[in-house]
Amino acid sequence: MTVTQPGHAFVFLSNESATQVDVYFDDLTITHTQSPYVAGSDFYPFGLTMDGEEITDEPYRYAYQGQFSEKDLTTGQNEFELRMYDARFGRWLSPDPYGQYASPYIGMGNAPNMGTDPDGGLCCATLAEFFAAGGELLPEFTVSTTKVSSLVIGGMVLDGLSAGKIGLAMDKSAGGGSWNISNANIPQMDQMQYRRMNSDIPAQTTMPTPNTSELTSSLSLPSAEAIQNIAGYAGMIPILNTPAAIIEASAALVAGDYWGAGFAVLGAIPVVGVATKWGKLLIQAHHVIPRAVIRNFGLKAIEGFSSNGLRNIKKIPFPFHAWHPQYNRYTTRKLNELREAGTLTLGEIHKLQNHLKKEIRNAWRIHKQGGGNLNDYFRNL
């Protein structure tokens, strides 16, 4: 029996003889041959995976918002580029850095059928608008020679697994190198594919393009962060820990770092607070593009670039973080390559930041398996 559409197949045995007769079923075998799809899922509107509606033959980590699905190292929450998300409630766990909606925590403006939010920043009505606003997806598809991975992106299931939603399938005959739209009844999908095929051609959209440089620069609050950092270190000194904690909490609130504010308040508790401060050293804020590299390349002169913005900060545990000259050199090399190719633009820097974050995640995974620290990983990259 060939299953041609999504659904459930019930296989059962029944003795329907009119009179009671013993029946023996022998050597009955039911074989389920998988479709070419090796990964996929159906989702509730806000992105929670439906139990029992998943195909997990091969690992596949791009989920509902088209973002690499990654659990945060410390909290276990789903980590997007800018903030963490809880699909059970359709809420982000920290405020919207762009302040798009009245409530800074709601996911996709409380209308997941209308928009996507691939990085936790702007929620746009279509993917085309997301691209036009400077958004970038990370299309790293797992494709083997005989099987095709499914893809769920931008709130739409792109592999035809879910009836009524758009289907997009990898063209097997093209060796996994191109995309074919199998059910192109939503116009923005054409634009997304078009964008991938030729990055020089902007996505077509009739919507006005937001000023991303203003939005990005609004993420940077260096003075509040600086105060927060200084007060944080001052809190390690027992006699200063209570006033320092109050200053740090205030600065954290100004910077929109509510978790940080909460921890800072805890830091006001004598003894426990000092211990907490020292423990905080174990989780460090890592600049994805290090500050010294930013200085060398004068990146602050690039409109919209923010060295202390959330895009450039990643929390990393110590001692995995530690001293990382190899990481610095790798970042320098990559920026040099962008520059020499004439492509040192804000968009390319964001791509580099995404690439570096991905490699940091790889380095951490390998570290947990007994590998070296961040510096060791980048030594061989």
Next chain:
Amino acid sequence: MLDYYELIEPSEPELIGVKDGLNQATVFEKGFKNKQFYKEFIRVFADPNHFSSEEAMKAELELESVKLRKAAILTDFLSFAPMSYCLVSNKVYSILTKYNLGNHRFFKAQIEDVKGNFINGYRFFYKEPLDWDIINFSRCDFIKGNKYDGYKNVPINSKDEFLKDRYVKVKKLSLKNIADKADMLKVKLPIGIAISERLYEELNSINVTGVKFNKVEVELT
């Protein structure tokens, strides 16, 4: 197939002295007597919003003051900021000038150490990258991965495909319309300057410092 050697800037503190793995020296504006040279360097080589190799090849300047960072080791290949460029010592300069380096420039440079002593004989070396159309993408080998998980080949057949997926490594470089005797190659791909085997051997014979070499396959068609 020819053996070339990629020049790699080391980041190990024991090789360059500085602990952050970055540049050993920095262009020092106050040390310039001719401020026009400084302005020209910043305009042509250190503007993050604009860079043109044509302008770099025509620039007229001297780096009158490149200040060594504290603890930096004075090496034959010496990296300096802003951006990340390279000075070469006099002995490296005298070797390089004997070879076919393609389009390049040497600019006079003077290093100032932390005690204020000046060291002459260094030159700022700029090698112009070759155009995109020189690269035979379909014959290059690109890989992606790391030594822990292994590497996989990445099919890239054009400049556009590369620009979409540029975080790869070049395992084999294939170039077209290049003379066999080219001793130095630089392309706009994730690979450093590649030098010929004979140039590598001569540099190696004098035990140059401040650089590491990585063998790379190059095909010239």
